[in-house]
Amino acid sequence: MxxxxxxxxxxxxxxxxxxxxxxxxxxxxxxxxxxxxxxxxxxxxxxxxxxxxxxxxxxxxxxxxxxxxxxxxxxxxxxxRQALGRDLRRYAAASVLCELVLRLAPAERDLELYGVLIGGLDALLEARPGSVPGTALAACWSLVDVLGFAPDLSGCSRCGDDLSLREGGLDVRDGALVCQRCLPGGRVLPPGELETLRRLAAGTAEGPTPSSRQVHLLVEFIRHHAAEGIRLRSLDFLLAEEVR
Ligand SMILES: [Zn+2]
The missing domain is CATH 2.40.50.140 (Nucleic acid-binding proteins)
Incomplete structure (x- = not known):
């Protein structure tokens, strides 16, 4: 033994x-x-x-x-990191990180995943009150990325159009960004919001506070794509205590 x-x-x-x-x-x-x-x-x-x-x-x-x-x-x-338990938003985001790891982590050694998890928990612990929402989204997205489920946010995944100046939507099922022509009727994000999402996806928490639409988008994406339909209880907390 x-x-x-x-x-x-x-x-x-x-x-x-x-x-x-x-x-x-x-x-x-x-x-x-x-x-x-x-x-x-x-x-x-x-x-x-x-x-x-x-x-x-x-x-x-x-x-x-x-x-x-x-x-x-x-x-x-x-x-x-017990102080995370004294703030609902920090606690909810830290719980999402841990639930994602519980459900999706590979069985073998993964140095990068370990580092991203520790980094996310520390960032949540140390974030100033005003930057908790951005920190939460950046940490969740970084983890989804290292787990291999992050969408490509560079351009339309179907026609290849550059979406840096145009609005786009996220095809949750494919985990990809698409333009309005390719996915009519989908949820639309204006160029500024896409830019914020790219910034958060790159792990940068500083900058404009994410909108509730971006929080919903991330939660929806994780729920339908990364978590493969599994209900992550902590995601409900993230939505209940809505990040403004
Ligand atoms: Zn397109």
Missing amino acids: PIVTTRSVVLQTYPYSDTSKILRLLTLDHGPQSVMARGALRPRSRLSGVLEPFADGTATFYFKPDRDLHTLSEFELARE
């Missing part, structure tokens, strides 16, 4: 018994893994209060290759 030590982000936790909890982790070296933290809910456990969602650190666990659940022995905290 090999012992594994690897950098990890806590994506999700749930109690297993009165005293233990199960953690869903994104590990740097072994992709997503589930571990059991025995005794973590005991008040005097050294793991008590450490193993919360959005935290990262170095996890050591007994890795059983043929099992879905491994046994955590140590977790050395690098950064806790």
Whole structure:
């Protein structure tokens, strides 16, 4: 039974018994893994209060290759991010990031994905109040991009027309930008909004605050394309506490 030590982000936790909890982790070296933290809910456990969602650190666990659940022995905290839970928008966006990773992360080591997730969580934690909406969208889009689901925002995907000065729409099913001729009746975005989307998609959170239309577009895109129709609970929060 090999012992594994690897950098990890806590994506999700749930109690297993009165005293233990199960953690869903994104590990740097072994992709997503589930571990059991025995005794973590005991008040005097050294793991008590450490193993919360959005935290990262170095996890050591007994890795059983043929099992879905491994046994955590140590977790050395690098950064806790419990402050994300005190702001609904930050919390919702951080939850979207973690849910996307839970559902879509590849099984193997993915250094870039790990970095984008940590970077997104830190950006949400550190964003000034006015820049939370832009930070949230940029972080979500960057993650969707590194997971391989981001749409091409350069021009119409069907006729090739440059859309830098014209309005366009997003074909959610194809995950692609299309011009009005190719997709009549679709949701229209004027050139300025497309430019903002490109900026956010490039991971730049600074600039004009995203419109609610852009938030809806991103959420709709993730829901129908990246999440393959799976209902991401945290997406509902992002819409409920609508980003202005
Ligand atoms: Zn076209």
